[in-house]
Each structure stands twice: as C-alpha cells, then as structure tokens.
Amino acid sequence: MFRPGPRLCASLLALSVATACTVPRQAANIEAAAAGDAYQAQYRAFVAQEAEPPLLQSPAINAGKCRPPAGDAGGTGGGKLGRPMPYALTGELLTRGDLVDLRLPEDETFPGDYVISRDGTLKLPYLAPIPAQGRSPAQVMADIRRALVAGGYYDTEPTLSLLIRDFAPARVAVSGAVFEPRLVEIGGIRGDEVDAGRQAALGDSTEGRNLSVALRNAGGIRPDADLSAVRLTRAGTNYTIDLRGALAGRHFEDIMLLTGDELYVPSRLCFQDDLMKPSPISPPGISLYLSNLTQPATGNAPSAIGQTVREVPYGTRYMQAVIDANCVGGARISSADRSAALFSRNPMTGVSVVIERKVEVMRTRADRDDYDPYLLPGDSLACYDSGVTNLSEVMRIIGLASVVALLD
Template identity: 60%
Template sequence: MPLPSKKLSSPRRTATQVTTALCLSLLAGCGAAPAPKNIAPVQSGGGFQAQYRDPPRQSRDMLISTRMNAETCLSGGVADTGAAGKGDGLVALALRGERLSRDDLLDIRVGDDETFNGDYVISRDGLLKMPFLPPIPAQGRTTDDIEQDLDRLLREGGFYDSAPRLSVRLVDMASVRVAVSGAVFEPHAVEVGLRPGGEIDRVRQGAIGASTEGRNLSTALRAAGGVRPDADLSRIELHRAGHRHILDLRGVFEGRHMTDIVLLAGDEIVVPSRQCFQDDLMRPGPISPPGISLFLSNLTQPATGNAPSAIGRDVREVPYGTRFMQAVVDTNCVGGARASSAHRSAVLFTRDPMTGVSVVIERSIEDQLHRADRDDYDPYLLPGDSIACYDSRVTNLAEIGRVVGGVAGVALMIP
C-alpha cells in the first residue's frame, strides 16, 4: 500500500508560490517598454526639434529634420541668406567706440592747472562733477564729447581766455548691470565687466586708456545662459535712455564681423524668438552657452565607483552642440561584449525652452548606430537635459536569475 505523499508545510508552500510569481513578473518585465507619451506633438515632428520624432522601421528620406525645423520659422535669423540688415551700419555709427558709464574712472588734465587736474569717477547719476564747474553729462558719451564740454565751460567760467590744453582719458571701465530677456536660456539681470582680482593686469590697470571686452554685448548674452536655438539674431533689441536700437548679430555664425557694442549701466537687451529650432545655432560661439551640464542615471548594473566610470557625482559637462548619441557614448552606455551588451536603450529627458513643457524620448542604441538616417533622429542636447540608460535583455535576464536565485535560497531555508 503506497504511502501518502507528504504535503509541503504552509510557510514553504507560500515561499514557493512567491518565488514562482516573482519569476513570472520579472520575465514579463523583459518585454518591450511602451513608448514615452508626450503632450507636445513629437511623433509628427512638432516638438521643439524635429529630431525628437521616433524613427520608422524603414526610411528612405535623408536629412529632412533641418527642413522640417525651418518650415515653422518666422522671417529673419540665420536661416535667411544675405547681408546684414540696413540698420546695421547706422547702429554701428551711433553706438561704436567706448561709451562712458557711471563709476568709470577718468584721468583729466588741463595743462598744468592743479585745480582741475586729477582722477574723477562718473557719479551714479551719470554726471562728471569737477570743482567750480557745472556737472557735465557723461553717461553714454565719449571722452571727446567730455573734452568739448570742458573746453567750453572753462572759457565760459572765465578760467581761460583761449582754448586750454585738455586731455580726458579713460583709466578704468567699471562693471555694469544690464537686463537680458527673450530667447536666452537664463533671462535675468546680469553684471558684466567685473574682473576677479587674480585676472587684473596691474600694469595695464595703471596705464591710461584701460579697457575691457567684459562689458560687451556678447558677454552679457553669454552671462544670461547664451542665446537659444530659436533666437532671431537679426533683430536684437537694445533699449538705452528711452531709445530702441536694432542690432544684427548674424555675423557671429557666418564668419563675418558682428556688432559687439560696449554696454552701459541700465541697458536692456531683448532677444526675439523666431518660434522655431535653428540647427545652425547649435554650435559653440561667443554668444552660445559655454557648455551643457547633463544629469545622468547609471545602468542597472552600477559601476563600482564614479571614478572608474568617468562620471561626476551629479552631472557631466559636454560641449554645446553635442548630440544625444554622442552623450550616450560619452556616458559609457555603449560598447562591451556584443552578445550581452547589444539592444540597450537610452532615454532623454528635456524641456521645450519656449513653452516649458517637458519631453521624453527613447532610442534603441543599436538601431541608432546602424541606420543611415540616424542624424534625422539624433537630437541636440540643451542645458539641463538628463539621460538615463537601460541595459540589454541578456543583462536583464542575468539580473532576474540573481534575484530569483536569492529568493529560492531563502525559500529552501524555510523548514
């Protein structure tokens, strides 16, 4: 008579059931993940970049993303060919040269007259105040203008009967605070022209005629995060003393001279938007962002430390103009044994700088590497973007085996 089979004890049966359920759920996770959903019409090419749209399985079209981006552009900007605007030369005449601003240091000499000779700082109200003379307007004017006014006042005041020997020279340019808004990555008021103590050339500082490139328009745009790829460089607005000047900076990306004027305290700069993504602006330049700080997420199998993986604690710096797949390679998401490392994927988290709406896209790394039209679906990186890497299916199965083995070992230990 056969002996009755011994049933598993309740705790052990429960552990076996949990192990089986865990195995099934983990294996289900090896399937393809659903495509990321976005509010922006990314699939139809209506995102901030046409490169955000998902690549089809087969495509004969090559390099159409640039054309798709340009179709939504307003007139003007770097996409339009031709010389700079008609007002470019007029603006250069009206604003060219070193214009004085408050807190600038001047060296003034009137022959051998000890009464008027000395160093003077332009006051906060933009006036040059000298002993025994009415205040002289200095904000926004040149040293030649100051010399002419000083010559007139000295003779009108009875100090000289004939034109005295005069010298008004700029000794040191003060830093100024200007407002930058519009199609820049970080619109806010910025201070330009301020030099750290370690960067000051004492010999040049002691010489008459000291100047600095740190108070130029390009410096202010860069201090505000740089121009966005939707900026209209042909119509940069400069608001000064109640007047609006239109500047054309297209030359900076066309190998031509650009109108890089000296800024004054209280200037306001407005960068209009063309309401589109311009591929030509995605390259390093004097008014581009200095670089991109990427936020990263490591693979499922993390590195033993940040130093071996060449990844910083929080972010990684890449040059402006870097594309998504370049950063994926740079962050060690590509390579290794093909049998176990193929079929990885990478996710880009970004935000439309015009609307503020977030966008998530996912790319199969292997597919991007092998398709000929990869550039049409390889977006440029923007400041503040984040990248996450996902491991291959072989790595996922190995991870499942490790987890299941650990759970099974615990189940066998249950009496």
C-alpha cells in the same frame, strides 16, 4: 522558519522572466513630439526606412516653422548683413562708475582722478555737472573745455587730457530668446584678479563689457533666436543689431554696453539647426544630468563619468552623450537591446518632453541624424539595460534570496 517551496520558486521565476521581458510604455508628452510637432523635429518617431536613404528631413521640418528674419525688413542698425552700425554705439563709451584721469598743464585746481557719478555725470570742482553716460571721452573733454571758458577760468579753450583709468562693471538687462533672461553684471574686476600695473596705467580698455559677454552671461542665445534683429535700448532709443556674423565666423560689431542698457533677442518661433554650434554668443557648454547604470557599471566613478562627461560642448547630440555616458557597447548578446531616454524642455513654452531611442536602431539606420536631437542646457539622460541584462539581474536576486532561505 518559512522556506519557499518548488512551486513558489517556479512562480517567482515565471513572474521575474515576464517582468524582465515586459516592454515599458512609451512616455506621454503634451506636445506631439512623435509627429515632429515639438521644439526639435529630431524628437519625432521613426518612420519606415526606404530602400534608398532619403535626404535628411529634420532640418527642413524645423526651418518650415520659421518666420522670416525681422532684420531683413530693415532697421535702425546692423552688422555685416544689415545696415551700418550707428555711430552712437561704436567706440569706448563711458558709464557710471568709470574712473577717468583729467590733466591740465600748469593747473592745480581741476586735474585729478574722477569717477562718473551715479547720475551719469562728471562732477568737477566749481563747474556744473557734465553729461558723461553713453558718451566718448573726446565728447566729454570738449564739454570740459567749453565749461572752463564759460566759468571764467580760461580765456580760450585750454589743452587738456581725459583718459580712462579703469572701466566699472555694467548692469544690463537681457531678455527674449536666451536661456537665462535676467539682469547681468559684466566687466570689472572679478574676485582676486587684480592687475595693479594696468590699473595704474592710463588709457584703460576692456572686452568685458561687450554685447557678446552679456548674452553669454544670460545663458547664451536659444536655437530659436532671431539674430538679424537684436534690439538694444539705450536712453530711450532703440537700435537694431544684426548678429548673424557671430555664428557665421564673420566680423561683427561687438559693441560695448553701458549700465542701464536693455537687450532683447526676438524669436523666429522655430528650431534652427545652424545655431547649434559654439560661438561668442552661444551657451558656453551644457551640463548634463546622467543616471547610473546597473549593468555593466554600478556608478559614475567606475564608469569614469566625471566632470568632462557631465559637461559637454554646445552642439553635442543625443547619441554622443549616450556614448559618452558608457551606455553603448559591451557583449552583443546581453547589451545590444539597450536604450536611452532623453528628458528635455521646450525653452519657448517651458513644456517638458521625453523621448526614448533604441541604441542599435540609431546605430544601424542610415538616416540616424534625422532622429538624433541636439542637447540643450539642463537636459537629462537615462540609460536602460537590455532585457537579457534585466533577466540576469532578476535571476541574481532570486539566487541570493534562495541562499538566504537555505541558511535560515
């Protein structure tokens, strides 16, 4: 049976020490992340710290790449910061699949519940189809009155009522500067959430078909979005909507969308720090991919890395996630040199980037915020133990191997 001799053990020990103390190479990136020419300027490499802490540079570097907001040059619509919202987009408008209730006093032929047809019209017995897609109940009701007189069913326009009984889901195409551009379905009943009382009542209303719901269902706006000129295309007509109020805590016209609408969010081609916060149109949160630590924990369960750690609010920064993942703290002599690597992706180009930060450097620098990037949906985080911890792990393995050799 082979037993390692003293010389071999010494060689293994020297090799292990050298391996434990070896500094890993810096990650190579296609984009010049270290020079600040990546999606976030916060990715750039550390610069020499001045005697007096300088003003933070990253927001200014990011803003320097921005093109002017397109909405400030004018448009056909807007919000609080732009032109008045076009009347055609306001109020509760009908779309195909909506359920309406028509009532005429002392009439047995026309009253009843009707569904707006797939072609966007309201079909009543004996009358030509009445356009309903994108119109208000009042506009459709006026057309019904005229049709009843024109058909000879009434001598004068009758008194009638047309109320919405239930709103159908709407399918909306969302593209541009959102994290998940796709066709989304918004509004309607979800799963077993059935409110029989509301469905039986007249005058239904919904917030589920709002513009903000469509943007969040498409992953939320990206940090490079130009909120001053969001484009809504409806029935071949383009409208420009200013949504900056949604991020500023001001009122904005959260209009109701219809099946067939198309939303396009343009890009300012830059990272905007002020968009990295929760809002009605931001991503609902971030699901992180976290690696396990060898030391001081052996897995997610003993580290208490559960769902609340892997899912963080939008606007969370790199160091907050590092602390949340138990990558910081412990014995200074063995843990102070710990580092963490962030794996991210430029949502405009699809190109990935990897950056690594020394935890203690981030803790001690006064300008730490300049190098503390915001987390984006789909980001991954890997923690690396210090050289002392690595060496102790290697020595533990050598010790186990020696015990096995002695027992053979």
